[in-house]
Amino acid sequence: MDRSGANAVGAMSSMSSQGVPMEGVKFSTETGDTNRRALRDIKNLMGAPIYPCAVSKRGLSDKATVDCKNQGVILGHRPMTRKYAATLANKAKICHQEPTENNERQKRSATSAQISNAFNASNAAYDEDHQSGDEFPLPMMEEMVSTELKEIEMEDLEEDTAVPDIDSFDSKNPLAVVDYVEDIYNFYRKDENSGCVSPNYMANQFDINEKMRAILIDWLIEVHYKFELMDETLFLTVNIIDRFLARQNVVRKKLQLVGVTAMLLACKYEEVTVPVVEDLILISDRAYTRKEVLEMERLIVNTLQFKMSVPTPYVFMRRFLKAAQSDKKLELLSYFIVELCLVEYDMLKFRPSLLAAAAVYTAQCAIKGYKHWDRSCEMHTRYSEDQLLECSKIMVEFHKKAGQGRLTGVHRKYSTFKFGYTAKLDPALFLLGTNNI
Template identity: 50%
Template sequence: MASNETFLPIQQANRDVNQKHPVQGERRNRRALGDIGNLVPASTLNEIGKPQLQITRPITRTFRAQLVANAQAVDKNAKKPQEEASNADVAQKKHEETPRRKLKKPTKSLTSVLTARSKVACGITTRPKDPIINIDQSDINNELAEVEYVEDIYKFYKLTETEGGLRDYMNSQPDLNAKMRAILVDWLIEVHRKFELMPESLYLTVNIVDRYLSMRTVPRKELQLVGISAMLIACKYEEIWPPEVNDLIAISDNAYTREQILGMEKAVLGVLGWYLTVPTPYVFLVRYTKASVPSDVEMENMVFFLTELGLVHYSIVMGNSHSKLAASAVYAARCTLNKTPAWTGTLKYHTGYCEDELRNCAKSLVNFHACASETKLKAVYRKYVNPEKGAVALFPPARSLMVELGGGESS
């Protein structure tokens, strides 16, 4: 048996090694570790992949309640991220549906305030645009109003209002003058009122007279015959029951025979080429009065009163187109009735005329209004002094448009 001295060198060598590598030496001398409970068998994993609690003691009533509470806590923790995500979606949706708050208006600087005040002082303020009113809105279901085509119709009227052959003819009539024409038209207005004819008939009658006189020379003694024949033609064109020839003979105090009236009727139609569908001032008056919002019976009567005053005067008829005469009458009527503003954007849109273009003609109409009760030719005045016409002839004329009569026609 070997002695201890025999193993001393070996033990000494091991000690030297252990001093140099102490961990390795301990590992060599340490026994293998057993199960310390940190390894979980695969069978102990639950459905969500988490380790189940190892039950190493009897399940009491209290312990069972604790296990159930722990399981519910685990489920709540698993559902919490999903609930947070859904709550975030709901909050985002509410945020999108909630209207955004209006941004605070930036405060004006001192420079902008001073600039605005300077513009006001200089009279260069920018006024808001006058809105264009749809005057056909109330007639949208009225088939007779032709709402779809009415604007195109009136554009066509304005293009063709100068194609009727009407021109300045008084210099070519050696036997006639403007005063004689005024007397004839005044008498025709009186006849028109007594027969209770449509307004279209009166305007077409005057148009036929002027067109015929611009094409043919007429002696003074036949001027009234031309007027009677023109009214007969206009009534046959416009009226359902036109007056008979005998009625016209009677109202002209038997100045002409039946044959003379029918002969002049045929001559007038031949000269005019049977061209009777012309845009008279009446068609424009109807449209422009409607554009004078708000329009009422008083406004309509005043417009027709001023227009008929203009029809009597040769210079007004020849110096203005039919549409311009109608627009001027509407403008003068608004000034007479103190409508504000006197000329609106809606009227400018539908008439095509601005206020400055109408002022001269409107001034003449207002002056005729001021003198209507004093002139010898009072057919228009008597017609519109009647309460049935609103007695608009008694209204004071528009002071803003009144000028002294001078250089015009004397009636």
């Protein structure tokens, strides 16, 4: 069957679908009418998207982009992705060399001007830029690509200086409060000075001295171990004692009463099961009565203005050990070292966060046998190795002499199986030398 003649342009019969002649209907039969729009151009093909306007708002393919530009069609909006920007940059020279039809562009511009009123101001301005010239605004596009490349470089730089994430594996643990942990420790750092005392407050005491304080703390460490209390209770107990003694003169015979009462207050704040007053009286060999304990409790809380919650070295120890990716051995040695510092009055000159960081650093050096302070530890503790060396050297001295003298409560505690015989580990003596290892 010959289909060429039936389908030829101008060969259409002037008949309706029922075979009735259609008078007065004029068909384009002139071969010179070449401006007739093809079906594919008016988007009436099956599956083609239909828009209420003549200009598509979606981005076109690369081939369609070149075709439409040659025909003078205004390009729709396509997201300026990095891949798309790179494609336009590679084809910029080709687009520049291809001719355009000025008459057809002017016709299309009139239609586009009416449609652009429906767009917002930014899109309208974008359309006008593309209509005004015979080629794409390559300088603007190149500037955009250059800006995006700079942003990528800045992102890489920020990633290099970012704090290592140590909380990702706790994201599903509600007790780890991953969403708030950084805010919590930022607050601790701002508030830790409120829990510090003057390193020479004993000069204002007339009946007690630094050695008596050391004896009291050493004894309380044994009481804390006997009662199997939480670690934070011990640190808060010592903090309450120092803050109270810094504001209130105490006679020698009442110093032990201050100690047991401070532990009672710390237990009420930290423990689930609080030791009863009678237990504390019994542990102090019945040197005080229940009434005296309660009166001292009232005096302490009023002197401290009921401010019991302060950042102690313990809260920083938990965070810094996590940053160091510690195991049980490193954890026990770090606590052994920092508890030795609780007994020493001279260590009050260091901030709680510095004490905790120096304890972790000293323990790492003792276990590894060389100086070790990685980027994660430095970023999370906010202390460099040089800032820790002074405090760390003092800790090494305490570690070396822990089993000597009369105050050996911490050494005996960490010489047990429960604490992994940690006190028997060798100290990092090389930190005391002048040569860096």
